[in-house]
Amino acid sequence: MEKGLFITFEGADGSGKTTQLNMVKDFLIEKGFDVVVTREPGSLDIGKKIREILLHAKEIVADRCEMFLFLADRAQHVETYIKPALKQGKIVLCDRHTDSTIAYQGYGRNQDIELLKNLNKIAVNGIEPDLTLLYDVSTEIAQLRVGSEKDRMESAGMEFHKKVRNGYLELQKENPKRIKLINANNSIETVFEDTKNIIMNLIQEK
Ligand SMILES: Nc1ncnc2c1ncn2[C@@H]1O[C@H](COP(=O)(O)OP(=O)(O)O)[C@@H](O)[C@H]1O
Ligand SMILES: [Mg+2]
Structure with missing residues (x-):
């Protein structure tokens, strides 16, 4: 693959993104692919500082401050990490990306969705x-999986998380070719089978 492959993992906290991402990483490495794993927010040094504010701030974070911090992290991450890795032909597995902004800050926090889409465009600069x-997982199951030690975003309440889930489903309907829906209520093994099938189809198409 000359231009690499960029795969993002999206969904609620507790949906199983990180679990699946790590399984995919091992699976693809075993198959001989050059794979890198990353996440938003907070993969690099600047990002880690931004992540600390976003997830553990001691004061109230204004909604628009939250929005710009996530976007600032993304702009830095794309420029200094994702783009170079893709150029080198790597498969980039990224835990959360642009759709999280639309689902959480847009649908969840009621920020202007069209505006967020434009800001995302600026942040990703062409990729x-x-x-x-x-x-996709029921909000009740997701909350049970997250457990009692929640960060600032995770503790935002059931109503918020239901709006986020609904937002993700809307995005999937708008972008059925790019976004593939996986039933994450199922067992880890079943979810991984679905994940693998989708990824192998993509790799065969390329
Ligand atoms: N399909 C699943 N069924 C049951 N438990 C799961 C499943 N997927 C993940 N988990 C568990 O739920 C918790 C959250 O999973 P994680 O992968 O960290 O989710 P996320 O990264 O989406 O927040 C972990 O303890 C994980 O072992
Ligand atoms: Mg995770």
């Missing part, structure tokens, strides 16, 4: 995922 895996 788009080849594939987005959307892990």
Whole structure:
């Protein structure tokens, strides 16, 4: 693959994104692919500082401050990490990306969705995922999986998380070719089978 492959993992906290991403990484490395794993927010040094504010701030974070911080992290991450990795032909597996902004800050926090889409465009400066895996899980199950030690975003309440889930489903309907819906209520093994099938189809198409 000359231009690499950019795959993003999206869905609620507790949907199983990180679990699946790590399984995909091992699976693809085993197959001989050159794979890198990353996440938003907070993959690099600047990002880690931004992540600390976003997830553990001691004061109230204004909604628009939150929005710009996520976008600032993304702009830095794309420029200094994702783009170079894709140029080198790597498969980039990214835990959360642009759709999280639309689902959380747009649908969840009621920020202007069209505006957020434009800001995302500025942040990513011309790249788009080849594939987005959307892990859809009932909000109740997701909250149970997250457990009691929640960060600032995770503790935002059931109503917020239901709006986020609905937002993700809307995005999937708008972008059925890029975003593939996976039933994440199922067992880890079943979810991984679905994930693998989708990824192998994509790799065969390329
Ligand atoms: N399909 C699943 N069924 C049951 N538990 C799961 C499943 N997927 C993940 N988990 C568990 O739920 C918790 C959250 O999973 P994680 O992968 O960290 O989710 P996310 O990264 O989406 O927040 C972990 O303890 C994980 O082992
Ligand atoms: Mg995770």
